[in-house]
Amino acid sequence: DQQVKQNSPSLSVQEGRISILNCDYTNSMFDYFLWYKKYPAEGPTFLISISSIKDKNEDGRFTVFLNKSAKHLSLHIVPSQPGDSAVYFCAALADSNYQLIWGAGTKLIIKP
Amino acid sequence: NAGVMQNPRHLVRRRGQEARLRCSPMKGHSHVYWYRQLPEEGLKFMVYLQKENIIDESGMPKERFSAEFPKEGPSILRIQQVVRGDSAAYFCASSPRQNPSSYEQYFGPGTRLTVT
Numbered sequence: 001d002q003q004v005k006q007n008s009p010s011l012s013v014q015e016g017r018i019s020i021l022n023c024d025y026t027n028s029m030f031d032y033f034l035w036y037k038k039y040p041a042e043g044p045t046f047l048i049s050i051s052s053i054k055d056k057n058e059d060g061r062f063t064v065f066l067n068k069s070a071k072h073l074s075l076h077i078v079p080s081q082p083g084d085s086a087v088y089f090c091a092a093l094a095d096s097n098y099q100l101i102w103g104a105g106t107k108l109i110i111k112p
Numbered sequence: 113n114a115g116v117m118q119n120p121r122h123l124v125r126r127r128g129q130e131a132r133l134r135c136s137p138m139k140g141h142s143h144v145y146w147y148r149q150l151p152e153e154g155l156k157f158m159v160y161l162q163k164e165n166i167i168d169e170s171g172m173p174k175e176r177f178s179a180e181f182p183k184e185g186p187s188i189l190r191i192q193q194v195v196r197g198d199s200a201a202y203f204c205a206s207s208p209r210q211n212p213s214s215y216e217q218y219f220g221p222g223t224r225l226t227v228t
Contacts, residue, residue, distance in 0.1 A: 041221070043203050043219030046216045046218065098168070101157075102154030104153055
């Protein structure tokens with residue numbers, strides 16, 4: 001039972017363009033969502049988060065959008081840079097819990 | 113301020129041996145979480161500990177796996193009588209106080225366990 005789904009295993013984007021990574025969830029009790037970035041042989045690094053009371057959160061080149069009715073969130077990176085090439089994980093948290101529930105990740109490749 | 117430390121980074125064990133994975137949280141963090149990542153999958157929660165207490169071990173197999181976070185020293189994840197299916201990356205994360213008041217968890221580099 002996969003509560004957090006990232007349906008695209010990989011995504012290739014031209015440098016300078018916008019990268020859009022998608023995430024769907026099934027549990028309506030989730031009220032906090034996080035994006036993590038992971039390089040090979042390293043642990044995940046926190047990137048950006050959003051509370052369910054908001055529909056958008058922006059931090060520099062990174063913006064996360066949340067559509068609660070569709071149970072969908074997306075991470076926008078603009079402009080994309082070579083250093084953005086990594087695996088991006090979407091994770092969710094319910095207020096009554098502390099277990100991060102993770103998607104399977106999307107490998108982002110930025111082409112020069 | 114050093115990040116979360118994990119050692120060893122790579123561990124090879126034969127079937128039936130014991131594996132001990134260590135995690136030192138960030139300075140000032142008293143909450144530790146262990147996750148396991150199988151190839152091509154996301155991380156799966158295993159256990160949540162505070163100093164000297166196991167708060168939630170619902171994600172940890174009942175047999176062969178145990179975790180501790182003593183008053184002094186690192187958190188230890190122990191796997192007894194390892195089997196090939198235990199081969200995975202094990203990540204430790206820490207946070208300064210219990211979620212949800214601090215949602216972000218900070219991760220160590222992981223220990224890659226290979227069972228031969």
